[in-house]
Amino acid sequence: MTSDRYMKGLREFKKHFGKAAVAYLQPLEEIYPKFAQVNMEFPFGDLYADHKSLDARTRELVALAALTVLGTLPQMNAHIKAALRCGATETEILEVITQMTAYCGFPLATNALLEAGKAFKEFDDMPKK
């Protein structure tokens, strides 16, 4: 479980999720450690950690597009904050969600926008270090 890929993924994950990283990972570890392991190893270790092909900010913006279409709000919330941590502005995030109205319609985009409102406030209230 403490493979090099896991440690590499965990480091990348913490850059994106900040202080929220531990709270996100803990229930996954408790329910099925293997799930937490592949979650760190594959998306974060294998994909996100490659900054040369695509920078972290762009990776988070395309993730927000996908999450709007999927309609999975807990991950939308987490990745909105991750996008802010990786240098995206609130306006860029809101524009991505607004553009999604043309790709997945207003209902899914509306729910993503309302989540953005919540996530922005929570982010402002978080201790920054």
Added chain:
Amino acid sequence: MTSDRYMKGLREFKKHFGKAAVAYLQPLEEIYPKFAQVNMEFPFGDLYADHKSLDARTRELVALAALTVLGTLPQMNAHIKAALRCGATETEILEVITQMTAYCGFPLATNALLEAGKAFKEFDDMPKK
């Protein structure tokens, strides 16, 4: 039908779709002119034409993320070429699709990747002006 918004949208659409713009729009015009009209007015006139909030290249990359999740291959093909026209590199496009394996799984991402292979070849064979 030739409202200012339509003309603004059409100009933006042509920047993204290049020589393919007319062939994309024509069947829509034939089947239901109102559909072609709102397609130019809303996504391209209202959303895409705003470059200040989000640049054209980023707009196309987030569109590719959404289209991978949706699984709509004709639009995937068209927007891969649009992304190239707006300054995205082949590697960036392929990385967005590869990152999508973690958001919508391998089957949808695989079909998007195969479409990218086709679209890149077609783009290289297109007259550039």
Added chain:
Amino acid sequence: MTSDRYMKGLREFKKHFGKAAVAYLQPLEEIYPKFAQVNMEFPFGDLYADHKSLDARTRELVALAALTVLGTLPQMNAHIKAALRCGATETEILEVITQMTAYCGFPLATNALLEAGKAFKEFDDMPKK
């Protein structure tokens, strides 16, 4: 396999699908008769055959909305023709699809619209009795 529900469903199915009914059903029968059976019994025998709660034309229009969101084009094609048989006009069908741009975005709605263009032509060319 020739239960009352099956016969009731088959009669309703033939009202909606007309001369195309046999060709639609035959491959399902060949591959897995049970699938053809439940397809006649449940959606057509149990649901569609109830005209008191909802008329056949409205049933076909809401089916077109669902099929646009699902992106399943062969069924879209079949139900566009069914909608015409049940008294919907081409304009009503095109408006339902156009309205769907606001619910599932332009890519899925575009593919549904292109299928409508095809289905309208095929319907005009079909022997009417």
Added chain:
Amino acid sequence: MTSDRYMKGLREFKKHFGKAAVAYLQPLEEIYPKFAQVNMEFPFGDLYADHKSLDARTRELVALAALTVLGTLPQMNAHIKAALRCGATETEILEVITQMTAYCGFPLATNALLEAGKAFKEFDDMPKK
């Protein structure tokens, strides 16, 4: 922001959403005014306000079909009430949702049906003017 299209859309929106219109729109305005603007202008100003091609009641019934497939419950709730305001009966709404079992399966249709139960009660308790 107070374009003719916006005012036209807002008027149409208020016909469908009644006294709930302001509460629906306000958080969108607060989070991103542009989103609220295009939400009024495009679906309600450009699409819904056209009653000649498709009447308001049918527009709401096809919207319910789409929303059942999408699984977006807050919009399902709002549009069930809108459908009632536009003249659909409770039975018609429940039949559309029940028909959706054949298009998107029982889990999504069940969640829509439970939302209908809630929305009907809330609608009965709302001040009617």
Added chain:
Amino acid sequence: MTSDRYMKGLREFKKHFGKAAVAYLQPLEEIYPKFAQVNMEFPFGDLYADHKSLDARTRELVALAALTVLGTLPQMNAHIKAALRCGATETEILEVITQMTAYCGFPLATNALLEAGKAFKEFDDMPKK
């Protein structure tokens, strides 16, 4: 409403849902008895009751795969418990959900996994007869 198919479906449903069966069915009965009826008759009476073609445990495992992709958590919760009742182990359930990361991505699979954590605890606390 008390057709043979309904009674057959209800018996099968009770085998899968145990003591939770009544609480699941009651709101459906209250909102639209026809929905409760077809829910018992079709999936449980026509499909699930056929154990010869596919055993109950495998039926529940493939249902969990589908529910993970659909993202409908109340049904995920109910069918996780149904899978346990039909002989699936916690590990098998968690492996199906983990495998789904490759088919529908991590966000939907994560929400299914968190629901599994809840459902396992609730199942342990339920009276077993």
Added chain:
Amino acid sequence: MTSDRYMKGLREFKKHFGKAAVAYLQPLEEIYPKFAQVNMEFPFGDLYADHKSLDARTRELVALAALTVLGTLPQMNAHIKAALRCGATETEILEVITQMTAYCGFPLATNALLEAGKAFKEFDDMPKK
């Protein structure tokens, strides 16, 4: 690219895909080697190769459920053959697809069933070694 995980995944992939493995992998390698690499390493090396938690036949049946819901027919075709190679019977495959009518509706299940008809014939015509 020839990591241990890649080799482990490739061996597992070849057990599931048989003689079709090379033809499936080759275009992915040509378009983006990294995609082919993670496709072997993650789903096949990390997930499928674990036979203790879930046997290969059950893994393929739950994959077919997911692929029916997703509507991705090329992967449906490939995994139907993989399911046969891993010991599933034609009836079991057809029952999984038929059960999916209750989870994702008839349109997606119908397209999966038609693909099964094709895949069974192609499988019978393939050289078995």
